[in-house]
Amino acid sequence: MSTSGSQKSASQKSTTAMEQHYSVKSLAKMWGWSYNTVRPWFEGVPGCMVEAHPEKMHKRGYTSIRIPHSIALRVYAEHLG
Numbered sequence: 001m002s003t004s005g006s007q008k009s010a011s012q013k014s015t016t017a018m019e020q021h022y023s024v025k026s027l028a029k030m031w032g033w034s035y036n037t038v039r040p041w042f043e044g045v046p047g048c049m050v051e052a053h054p055e056k057m058h059k060r061g062y063t064s065i066r067i068p069h070s071i072a073l074r075v076y077a078e079h080l081g
Helices: 005-017 024-031 035-042 069-080
Strands: 021-023 049-053 062-068
Touching (some): 062 069
16 A cells, blocks of 8 residues: 555654754754854755744844754764765
């Protein structure tokens, strides 16, 4: 029995949703790299949760990235080899 692409995609999404998610800062610390080195690795990577916080009166805007465990492992391996 084969599964369609949309069913497989939904299954993959539910799997990554239940994984531990990391911040860029925590991954950089675990891997011994700087935050400024690791952050670009995950910008635009499908599956990472990106939350934009727009600028308000006297506070600058910023973007938070949360990375599922499986994606962190894959991207780390890509940058090592």
